[in-house]
Amino acid sequence: MTKFAHQVVIVGSGAGGAMAAYELTKAGINVLMLEAGRDYNPKTETPMFKRNADAPLMGAATSDKNFGYYDATVDGGWSVIDEPYTTDDESDFLWWRARMLGGRTNHWGRYSLRFSEHDFKGKSRDGLGADWPFEYADIAPWYDKTESLVGVCGTNTGLDDMPDSPPGVLQPPPTPRIPELLVAAAAKKHGITAVPMHRAVLTRPKDERAACFYATPCGHGCSIGAAFQTTTSLIPMAHKTGHFKLITNAMVKQVNTNDEGKVTGLTYIDKASSEEVTLDSPVVILAASACESARIMLNSASPGHPNGLANSSGQLGRNLMDSTGAGLGATIPALKNRPRYNEDGHTANHLFIPWWGHNEQHKLNFPRGYHFELGTGFREPGAWVSGDFSGYGESLKDEAKANYGASVYFALRGEMLPNEHCYMDIDPDVTDKWGIPVARFHWQWSEHELNQVAHGLQTAKTLLETMGATVGELPPPEQAIAKGGEIIHEVGTARMCDSPTDSVTNQWGQTWDCPNLFVMDGGVFASNPHKNCTLTIMTLAMRNANWLAGQIQQGAL
Template sequence: MANTDFQVLVVGSGAGGAMAAYELTRQGIKVLMLEAGRDYNPRAETPMFNRNADAPLLGSGNKDKDFGFYDATVDGGWSVPDEPYTMDENTEFMWWRARMLGGRTNHWGRFSLRFSEHDFKGKTRDGHGADWPFEYQDIASWYDKTETLVGVCGANTGHEDMPDSAPGVLQPPPKARVTELLVAAAAGKEGIRMAPMHRAVLTRAQDIRQKCLYATSCGRGCSIGAAFQTTTSLIPLAKATGNLTVITDAMVREVRTDDTGKVIGVSYVNKSSGENVELDAPVVILAASACESARIMLNSRSDKHPAGLANSSGQIGRNLMDSTGANLGAYIPALRNRPRYNEDGHTSNHLFIPWWEHDAQAKGELDFPRGYHFEIGSGFREPGAWVAGDFQGYGVEVKEEARAAYGSYIGFALRGEMLPNDDCYMDIDETVTDKWGIPVARFHWKWSENEINQVRHGLETAKKILTNMGAEVGALPDPEEAILKGGQIIHEVGTTRMGDDPTNSVTNQWGQTWDCDNLFVMDAGVFASNPHKNCTLTIMTLAMRNADWLAKQIKQGAM
């Protein structure tokens, strides 16, 4: 069926899709957005002030609700009903799908760290992976625009791993907790510097959103819009222009092409009715997440695109990367029985440890390339099903020990950069389909020695810092056992990699596919590398920049 009421069709409503729609509609371009999940209104649905004690299993996770009953992702997770995926032999990979309007922005950690000049030109520095087809300075002003629009709190520190924002861009950060100041002192003994975490949480009211109340977990969603999610910001702002139409429960089956191989629209399944729908579109933007966009492209085969749409390079599905993850924590005796007070803040760490070893790597002193950072878990938190401590006995004795140990545990969460390798990729499993008959993704995964050595270094460093605080850490786990599974950090990127050479990349620097000039990718699939920082800020920054470029092409009649 033909539809001429829009100029651009966007698949996906998360960080990339919503930002692209916002920028296009702001510039007068009419946009139709398709979302595979259900409609979602966090202002009406978020149980912000419910307590863990009110939730099933006291708010802890289970196989049906990965992050607990109150997590904002109500229908998604690593396992989604009717939507299987498969894995090659000896592979363990976890693929998260949100399946709701707003995608993963409804429940993400909201850490918003810029990639640096080191990150964009990693191959130039150490010979591994691929460089991005632009430099940090080409995108710095777009980071400023994105941070301003999104509302990122933090501070400029001059740290080489944290590029400064322009003056006035960042909102004020919350004060550091006592436990974080203790970590800072202990890390300082090792020559390691802490810094305020940059986080997409408002500490000042902005547009249609209120400032944070420091009163409830951001992972539940945010009915006042203080914790950034596209459902309380970019999507309603885009709708207010009158240029955005949204269709939910629309599972895209394929991108359609004509006999010449040119993109002419999409076909999708109306999940409510089971109806197959065809839409014509002058321009299509895929922003369904790195692996979902790649699945759509690989399933969009034709005589002109026999290996999948826009896949003449053979790179779609390749270069799959996730962040590394590992955890180490301990009881800190000095924090036992400390005075009680409100340490909620914006619920996540106010200080963290950025990567500090660029010089050591340049000198060849480390046995792995790239870097990692530490996120700190500490402070007085609302108790759930589990309380840290070594409890003996029962009754009053256990209660007294729980009170004394409350707030005395500090945990380090390592998040590191992974390099692409030939063992990590996704393709299509031709023998398995989802409920709607669409062939599913199949994953192949293996960590390399680079990641294993990185985790070993991180565990050893975390032990030193914990020991400096008086903790008894004991023997460290084997890094091959400590490293979390592929996909578990939910930072998968690289499956439709950008570049400056059509023979080894899928898109150019604008997210425009080399093979189809009216097909764009605007999610993390285009990342040329996977720096250790949360990828969402860069997804949005690229989507804003690339949608601005696309809008200009449309207005000039070039698209």
């Protein structure tokens, strides 16, 4: 590699790392990015036009391809070869790692919902968890910039759970599907509103990215750049500035400090050669994902930082949160045998149900909200077909055809509050292939989340029955709720707050203990609202990298 005088090293190429790299290089700052996974080019590697029928097991999920044979995550998942993690004896937690250039942005659902004023100040409202160290008004202009840069389709709804974007920022949403309109009509009878989902999928061309042509699942990856991933947007944009260099297959072992405890750089393992490489750097940004960044910091203990790097508060690895997840579906009689037509759209739900209960929250037995994502429409057949079937031969085929496109599924995604039982630390006995101590997870849902899931399942049942479905007895929430980490929204392990006594970073993602160490992934979240976290990760990274660029240019860092 040619000599490159970097001013900042960024660990991670996903939502936070790539956005930070784009913002810094745009300002003329030289950035060196390290990615633990392999290089990946979605323009040449995506199986966009492959069908389930062409895949083993009709494309069904397997233990090494959790989301189906053609999922864009090539080498990652909840289990990664040579990279174990552990849990305590009483915990059940799943840790998703992408291990490829672009990180989880190659795989994510691309739901892009702004956190609202009440989301940033939850503790002020109900006394639980922690407030963020800024107001919605402080971050709103950065949401505007992020949505414009990324390309988000949707509409302004005027709902308190969905802050509006300025005119011209959002691209037009796709037309709702027939089953989604039926859901909207049923929900309206109960005072609940269904609206267009905000999604990071282009419905109009933008820069060098084409508009979605509604043909293949976004989860396969997107060679035309319509479905947002950093490998077709932010990383190429950073490259074009001339201020960006990239090293893949670089497994970071630790962040290094001097005798005064100041960060001096980091050490990584070249996974191809197993060589240990030390880099000096004036500034280090960790954006490797909430749990990986916390793992690196915990593994970077030194005499100056005996409990882990930048952990004088004792909050590093604590406050681990995921979104709650549960689901309920049924076959809708009115949708059986409807005419067949192309109902693909941008493959995910076109309408969804945002949280409607903020004003009635005090009457509920749980403190924070949830939303429903909808699974509907004509989908490419796979190894499993929805519906209740009986018979044999021709009659069975007729029944399968009648049920095709007739099911509706409500996927609940809700806010979790931090609790003392949910955290990560370092396993004292287990290391990965490269001798790096692994993360150990501790997990327990609280009554807040279990009561929320019970309410959501009952609401989903009510809506399904309003549409004419027959719904049986609901499972208890302890059985229905997803495992910790299963929704892949883990955040909070290096949270930001106003005080160094109860947080790891300030509002800029700058660690209180080490001014030249920053965290720019979901680890900084002070709470985990029910909305998907990626848009806010990118927005914070843009805002905080912009602030960091100013600090570097002024000579403060």
